[in-house]
Amino acid sequence: MINSHAGNNSFWEAALNALQVKLVYNRAPLAAVSATGPVILIANHPYGVLDGLTMCYLASRLRPNFRILLNASLCREERIAEHTLPIDFAVSVAATRTNIDSKRKAIEVLRGGGALVIFPAGAISTAISPFGQVTDMEWKLFTAKAIQATQATVLPVFxxxxxxxxxxxxSQFSQTLRLSLIIYEVIKRIARPLHLRIGEPIPYAKLAAFNSRQDLIDHLRQVTYALGGIPQPDPARYKRYENNFVRKLKASAAPAVEH
Known part of the structure; x- marks a missing residue:
């Protein structure tokens, strides 16, 4: 059920309107989400900014109490602070503490009947090779952990x-250049439609049979990409792909700060 508290002038909608981005999507699945209980919205992450704004807009239509796990460097905007849970990609004790705290709060939000937005890959979709297929990296297990811990309904978005x-x-050789191009990619899409497809909400009862978190997250990835008609290769390939990608970025001697 769509949240009656979501106003037309929300930050998320205002941001999309400012960019003149028209969302083209199927609305029926939103109305099919129960008005109560925890909800996790998951999606592939092809853009980095516009998909984040869109997912928060969708979440705001479902629950007044929602959070998004977001790159710590993007959590400084006061107008969205109440909805963000920072993930710090720095290699430090402080970053580890921040991430543990954010994940704990995410579980608390869900147990309180709120909504959580997660991009399970934790990074923007990237081509496996310079001219190869663009896809998410390996989907991380925290999403599966959160689902099992709270018995949340899952709403997949492609x-x-x-x-x-x-x-x-x-992206094949420089994290610095990769990050600098994210805003350029946003500018390119000003006044253009953004196409997405929302899947039917998946109640926890349909996911309870997955005892393995890895099997559960692999299944949800398949379900999400199937919304776009894109078959997914063997999950082991994502791990090899991500290991190679991370190795290249470390070689560029730049910090990883995206989500």
């Missing part, structure tokens, strides 16, 4: 499209 070929090319 975003069509991805960042441009220049973004994919520089």
């Amino acid at each position: 975003f069509h499209g991805h960042n441009g070929r220049l973004f994919q090319l520089v």
